[in-house]
Amino acid sequence: MKDQLFGKDLNELQEHSLSLGLPKFTGKQLADWLYKKEIRSIDEMSNLSLKARDLLNEKYEFGLSEPAKVQISIDGTKKYLFPTSHNKFVETAMIPDDDRKTVCVSTQVGCKMGCLFCMTGKQGFQGQLTAGEIVNQIRSIKEYGDVSNIVYMGMGEPFDNLDAVLKSIDILTSEWGFAMSPRRITVSSIGIIPAMIRFLNECEAHLAISLHTPFDEERRKLMPVQIAYPISDVVQEIKGWDFGRQRRVSFEYIMFKGLNDTPYHVRELARLLSGIRCRINLIRFHAVPGTPLESPEEEVITSFRDQLTAKDITTTIRASRGQDIYAACGLLSTKELINNLQGFI
Amino acid sequence: MAKASEYSRSEIPLFIVKVTENIELSPGVFLISWLNRSPFIPGQVVKVAVDRAQPPRIYSVCSGDTGDKMSVLFNIKEDGYLTPRLAKAVPGDDLLVSSPYGSFHGDNKPAFWIATGTGISPFYSMFQSGLADNKILIHGVRFLNQFYFEDELDWALGKNYIRCCSRETSDKVYHGRVTDYLLTINDFPKDYKYYLCGKSLMVVDVRDLLISKGIPYDHIYAEIYF
Numbered sequence: 001m002k003d004q005l006f007g008k009d010l011n012e013l014q015e016h017s018l019s020l021g022l023p024k025f026t027g028k029q030l031a032d033w034l035y036k037k038e039i040r041s042i043d044e045m046s047n048l049s050l051k052a053r054d055l056l057n058e059k060y061e062f063g064l065s066e067p068a069k070v071q072i073s074i075d076g077t078k079k080y081l082f083p084t085s086h087n088k089f090v091e092t093a094m095i096p097d098d099d100r101k102t103v104c105v106s107t108q109v110g111c112k113m114g115c116l117f118c119m120t121g122k123q124g125f126q127g128q129l130t131a132g133e134i135v136n137q138i139r140s141i142k143e144y145g146d147v148s149n150i151v152y153m154g155m156g157e158p159f160d161n162l163d164a165v166l167k168s169i170d171i172l173t174s175e176w177g178f179a180m181s182p183r184r185i186t187v188s189s190i191g192i193i194p195a196m197i198r199f200l201n202e203c204e205a206h207l208a209i210s211l212h213t214p215f216d217e218e219r220r221k222l223m224p225v226q227i228a229y230p231i232s233d234v235v236q237e238i239k240g241w242d243f244g245r246q247r248r249v250s251f252e253y254i255m256f257k258g259l260n261d262t263p264y265h266v267r268e269l270a271r272l273l274s275g276i277r278c279r280i281n282l283i284r285f286h287a288v289p290g291t292p293l294e295s296p297e298e299e300v301i302t303s304f305r306d307q308l309t310a311k312d313i314t315t316t317i318r319a320s321r322g323q324d325i326y327a328a329c330g331l332l333s334t335k336e337l338i339n340n341l342q343g344f345i
Numbered sequence: 346m347a348k349a350s351e352y353s354r355s356e357i358p359l360f361i362v363k364v365t366e367n368i369e370l371s372p373g374v375f376l377i378s379w380l381n382r383s384p385f386i387p388g389q390v391v392k393v394a395v396d397r398a399q400p401p402r403i404y405s406v407c408s409g410d411t412g413d414k415m416s417v418l419f420n421i422k423e424d425g426y427l428t429p430r431l432a433k434a435v436p437g438d439d440l441l442v443s444s445p446y447g448s449f450h451g452d453n454k455p456a457f458w459i460a461t462g463t464g465i466s467p468f469y470s471m472f473q474s475g476l477a478d479n480k481i482l483i484h485g486v487r488f489l490n491q492f493y494f495e496d497e498l499d500w501a502l503g504k505n506y507i508r509c510c511s512r513e514t515s516d517k518v519y520h521g522r523v524t525d526y527l528l529t530i531n532d533f534p535k536d537y538k539y540y541l542c543g544k545s546l547m548v549v550d551v552r553d554l555l556i557s558k559g560i561p562y563d564h565i566y567a568e569i570y571f
Binding site: 037110111112113114121122123124125194216217220221224225226227228229290291292 | 347390400403447448450480543545546548550552553556557561562563565566568569570
């Protein structure tokens, strides 16, 4: 199998150019073709000599892959299924909203974290995505030119594949790459502390933490990671970090009926997050097979938001999108869909 | 851009210990030990590193809380940094370890201990710490030589020690996966605790299975290899 150019950073492209006997500046030309122009083959790199293109074609492939399947919701949300190496698949969601188009990318095939409320974890961990496979989920969708925001909230735990995640952000935000603002990128994690610190130090994208309950013991029942990285430690780290005026930290809070929707939770959330300039995103829970959790009634969610707001915590309720195509992260019976697709292919 | 501190505020510091023993229990799986003076609760984890060049990894303690020895069980990841080096460690070598921490705690209450592979570690620690009464240990492996501590556990736990082997057969061993074995049980006690330790897919599958059999999810304690 040939090596892929798409997903390499400028240094790598320069090194590979030199290794083929091409000048170093070919690396910059390659970066332009890969990340700034809408081509999909080495043969289209028209400012490279034919000999250079032949040399590149012998050893490399361009590295983009088309989605294998697209589903479209009645609200315009799209869910793409992308093939990855070793005949696996990941989901990517494109969520249109007025003048914004947000793409939700996956970082792993499956997930190791085993959260009780997540469908992705039910397929176990099947592999890491490369930086190229992550960025391809943006570059190879029809809406590529109109993407306004990118969220790393699809399949997998981004901080469990941090090298590839950081590299993908580098490609997306570097001048030689897509030159996007890092303020248009949010990475969501359950809070693997060493990786979180590295992320905060090495890039400028926004951070979102899956919180779901402020109580340690309750969170342990929902999220096994709590045993290794308690939320109180995660928050302590964040409190010691200067996010500046532009960078944002937010907390994701999936609401579960009778479990994390009480005034005690409001009070403890306010205590836990005091001193952090942040936002809480309340998320309706969509039922997952085999999971004994339910979403609260709408008025409970609204009341919870209002109680947090009254405590000076900016709180929003995330709109549920693409429900008819199970577009939200981890809600699709991915395994079943993939099985069907593999059978089809 | 603002910088975070080089080291985490909540990061548990590592300190140097001397390796006392390093035994290969089965091909590629080692039990490495050092002198320990830190009290711990069976089921807790420690961070282990061979140097400061790479971040430490987390392992469940695999020894009892009464002696002066602490051990962890690890398998070699050929493309990894830590484990090939750990495997070469000999008595007298330095290791970097953290104080024990974590909330996967064993106790005296009735429970199922369900593990695959080296996920046996926290349960062996609990067993060695005198917490084996009222426990049923179910251990799943691929090959028969992966039933670590088998003789000791068989002698002490008897019929409450259930071995499941998916790729080889033997007397006294259930042929199949842990989940296959659990499906043969019709009536799980609702008042027991269920401790799970192993790879994520096993933990998720077993958790779903237990919930489907009527076990409240808050009776299920899961520790996953991250």
